[in-house]
Amino acid sequence: GEDVEQSLFLSVREGDSSVINCTYTDSSSTYLYWYKQEPGAGLQLLTYIFSNMDMKQDQRLTVLLNKKDKHLSLRIADTQTGDSAIYFCAETGGGSTLGRLYFGRGTQLTVWP
Amino acid sequence: NAGVTQTPKFRVLKTGQSMTLLCAQDMNHEYMYWYRQDPGMGLRLIHYSVGEGTTAKGEVPDGYNVSRLKKQNFLLGLESAAPSQTSVYFCASSYVNTEAFFGQGTRLTVV
Numbered sequence: 001g002e003d004v005e006q007s008l009f010l011s012v013r014e015g016d017s018s019v020i021n022c023t024y025t026d027s028s029s030t031y032l033y034w035y036k037q038e039p040g041a042g043l044q045l046l047t048y049i050f051s052n053m054d055m056k057q058d059q060r061l062t063v064l065l066n067k068k069d070k071h072l073s074l075r076i077a078d079t080q081t082g083d084s085a086i087y088f089c090a091e092t093g094g095g096s097t098l099g100r101l102y103f104g105r106g107t108q109l110t111v112w113p
Numbered sequence: 114n115a116g117v118t119q120t121p122k123f124r125v126l127k128t129g130q131s132m133t134l135l136c137a138q139d140m141n142h143e144y145m146y147w148y149r150q151d152p153g154m155g156l157r158l159i160h161y162s163v164g165e166g167t168t169a170k171g172e173v174p175d176g177y178n179v180s181r182l183k184k185q186n187f188l189l190g191l192e193s194a195a196p197s198q199t200s201v202y203f204c205a206s207s208y209v210n211t212e213a214f215f216g217q218g219t220r221l222t223v224v
Contacts, residue, residue, distance in 0.1 A: 008153070031210050042203055042215035043156070088155065092210050099144050099163035100171065101205070101213060105155030 004104035006089050011110045018076040020107045022089030025070060029091040032065060034074045037086045037106070046074070046087070076109075084111045115139050119204050119216035126194045126223045134189040134219050136204030142214075144207045145187035146171075147179060149200040150218075156203065162187055194223045 158171030
C-alpha cells in the first residue's frame with residue numbers, strides 16, 4: 001500500500017549480507033512485520049517487531065526499527081540462493097485503524113552464486 | 114489442520130459476470146483480510162474484518178463487496194467483473210496483531 005514503501009529490487013552475492021529497507025507513515029502502527037513470498041505461493045511470516053522495540057535478532061535475521069524516522073530494515077546474514085524471493089514489509093494499524101494490515105510493494109531479492 | 118483455504122483456485126470470468134470467492138479458516142482467528150496482488154504493486158488490501166458481522170474498507174475496495182456472517186468465513190464478491198480485476202487474490206487471517214496466515218491464492222482472469 002502507499003503507506004508502506006520499499007525498494008523493488010536487490011541483488012547480492014551468495015554469502016554476503018542483504019539489507020532490505022522499508023518506510024511507513026502510520027505513527028500508530030503497533031506491529032511491523034517481514035513476510036517472504038516464494039514463486040507461486042502465499043506469504044509466510046519471517047519475523048516481526050513490536051513498535052516499542054528498536055532491534056530484534058532471530059538467527060540470520062536482524063530487524064532494526066527507527067520509530068522516529070518510521071524506518072524498518074531487515075538484514076539477512078550469509079545470504080543463500082534459497083533466500084531468493086520477494087520480501088514484504090507490513091504494518092498493522094492502531095486506534096481507529098486497528099486490525100488493518102498494510103503491505104509494501106515487496107522487494108525482489110536475487111542471490112547470485 | 115487446514116489453516117486458510119481459498120476456493121476456487123482458478124477462475125475465468127467474462128466481463129460483467131459475478132462471482133464469490135470463499136475464504137475459510139479453522140484457527141478461530143478474529144481478523145480476516147482480502148488482498149489482491151498485481152505485478153509491481155505488491156499486496157493491496159481490499160477489505161478486512163475484525164470480527165464476525167463486521168467489515169471495513171481497505172485501500173482498493175471499489176468493485177468488491179464482502180461479508181463475514183460466520184467467524185470462520187470471509188466472502189469476497191465481484192458483482193460485475195471487469196478486466197481490471199484480473200489478479201491473484203489472497204485471503205489471510207490472524208489473531209489480534211499477530212502473524213497473519215495466508216491462503217494459497219485464487220488466480221482470477223476477466224476476459
